[in-house]
Amino acid sequence: MAKELFAGQKNNRYKIVISKAAISKKNLAPLLKEHRKTLVISDDGVPVNILNKVVAVCKPSTKVFKIILKHGEQAKSIQNFQRILNFLANNNFDRTDLIMAVGGGVVGDISGYVASSYLRGIQFIQVPTTLLAQVDSSVGGKTAINITAGKNLVGAFYNPKGVIIETSVLKNLPTREFKAGLAEVIKYALIQNKPLFSLLRLHADEILSMDPHLIEEIIYLSIQTKAKIVSKDERENGIRAILNFGHTFGHAIEAHGKYKKILHGEAVAKGMKIASKISYLEDLISKKELQEIIALLEKYGFDLSLKQYKYGELKPFIFRDKKIKKGKLNLVLLNKLSNAIVISSFEAKNLSKGLKD
Ligand SMILES: NC(=O)c1ccc[n+]([C@@H]2O[C@H](COP(=O)([O-])OP(=O)(O)OC[C@H]3O[C@@H](n4cnc5c(N)ncnc54)[C@H](O)[C@@H]3O)[C@@H](O)[C@H]2O)c1
């Protein structure tokens, strides 16, 4: 059964449709009808059948142009940013035309940033095709590209016009990518969604084997949680930071492995274990709650070992985190299960203890 919800604020709301076959004329035609031209941006790792389906559904509502980037994080480059802008200009796209991102978070991020800046902003639609993009990057309005000094350092807050989530495309994802995406789903359960926590605990086998109803449900609950948090703090001045639960440590682990050894979600799973352990050490959650969290992460097959990371090696990466404000490390911890908080005063020794197995 299809599910729908809205994100964004009053004057800027957008609809998110989630279903097994969401890439349909019924869902897309109303979004396309005022746009004479549409630039579909994708990458060469996105299965061709998905792209062909999107293009077929778009016609004849709009004239379709395509740019297919080389897949990988390096696609979010200044060079590609400029290449896409020039393509738009050379094909006389004007402010009434449209951009459509068909792919994972990489495609979504660069497409959104192009949309935010071409002619000072044209509309765009997200058609996320990885689990990470479906539960995280396609919602919330953050867009970005990378520069040599670092990832996501240039970008804009810019909401899409709509998000079309076709869950059946996940069948094509490598199992490892799919599982890594589930780390973000577990994150929503831990920071604010108790029913999602129970669902994940009770139905791990069905979710791991991609039961369509459960997949639709966990995507819906994830986005609902994210949209609710973002609507209170679109520009990340406060509460939105809880979406980074496990990420300060996860990013440090990713950076330590030079972004090669471990997927983002796998690092975030370890990071969530660390943050949960610190929450326990700070007397915020009970031992039982900590054990429940670890058991859940293990149920989904995450390797939570921390042996290979020495505090001293991770520390510089932890303190380089973008979320440091005025020199203070803010930690996202759990006050109880499904209730995250941001804390800036904690026992320094708990930080190093949390990083031990
Ligand atoms: N804007 C945000 O709020 C936000 C949030 C989280 C992450 N991100 C960004 O998202 C990016 C990571 O996104 P990602 O994990 O989706 O990676 P990705 O976009 O690189 O996709 C992973 C790989 O899967 C391929 N792929 C896409 N759909 C597929 C499908 N259905 N079947 C098989 N293969 C498919 C892609 O071609 C790519 O090679 C990072 O750049 C990160 O910074 C942004």
Ligand SMILES: [Zn+2]
């Ligand atoms: Zn993440």
